[in-house]
Amino acid sequence: MKSPLIQIKNLHISFLAAETPSVATTLEPFAVKRSSAVDNATSVPALGEFWPGQGGIYAGIRQYADGLRHVVFSAEDVGEHEWGAYGVEVEASSRIDGRINSQVLTANGGHPAASAAANYTADGLTDFYLPSIGELSHGWQFIPEHFKRDWHWSSTQRSADNAFYVYFDDGDQNGYGKSNELRVRPVRSWLI
Structure with a gap:
């Protein structure tokens, strides 16, 4: 079972002092470490909304090895491409x-979907x-209406001859x- 997506935009907590009920102490909203790209945005949009200045459609927050990240999918596919390197085992298994997978694929060349x-x-x-x-599964779970009802390549290799799709x-x-041409939908993410 996956944990639910939780989004806290602003949190304001007030405490009343016990000895002087008329005096209220207010805590500032929690500070969140933000990337410089996010500092330029006014607020986080709702799931499925276009995020101006962030390159696409907001798909929410996901946990990565380095922490929680915002995820934004491009507003459009970039065509249909082969995954590439049919018969070759590469280290794109995340x-x-x-x-991480895309860095491996683009560094090795011969991977049209990752290059696109x-x-x-x-x-x-x-x-x-x-x-x-x-x-990609996250996109299907939270913003499926923004994808064409078709096959989309992932960057995750399954074997020397196959890669995963949704x-x-x-x-x-x-x-x-890997030699088949499937849709390619770019994505970007950054630490929150």
């Missing part, structure tokens, strides 16, 4: 973090990548031959 995602830019941002199977019609996840 089911959680597509950034990495070359995507929006709102002047160039840190997009091919999502992991977990990130079918946005019913959420099916499986492996498919």
Whole structure:
């Protein structure tokens, strides 16, 4: 069972002093470590809304090895591409973090889907990548209406011949031959 997505925008707590009931002490809203990209945004949008200045559609918060991250998918696919390197085993096996997988794939060359995602830019941002199977599943769970009901590549390799995909019609996840052309949807994430 996955934990529910929780979003706290502002928290304001007031305490009344016991000895002087007329005096209220107020705590400032909790400070949150934010990236410089987020500092330029006025507020976090609701799930499924376009986030101005952040390059796409807000899909919520996910846990990564380095902490909680905001996740934003591009507003559009960048075509259909082969995953690439059919018959070759590469170290792109993270089911959680597509950034790690995509760095491996683009560094090795011959991976059209990862290259298409990495070359995507929006709102002047160039840190997009091919999502992991977990990130694509997150998109299907929280913002499926923003994806074409079709197969989308993940950056997660299953074997030398197959990589994982998500079918946005019913959420099916499986492996498919790397030489096939499936849709590519770039994503970006940053620490909150």
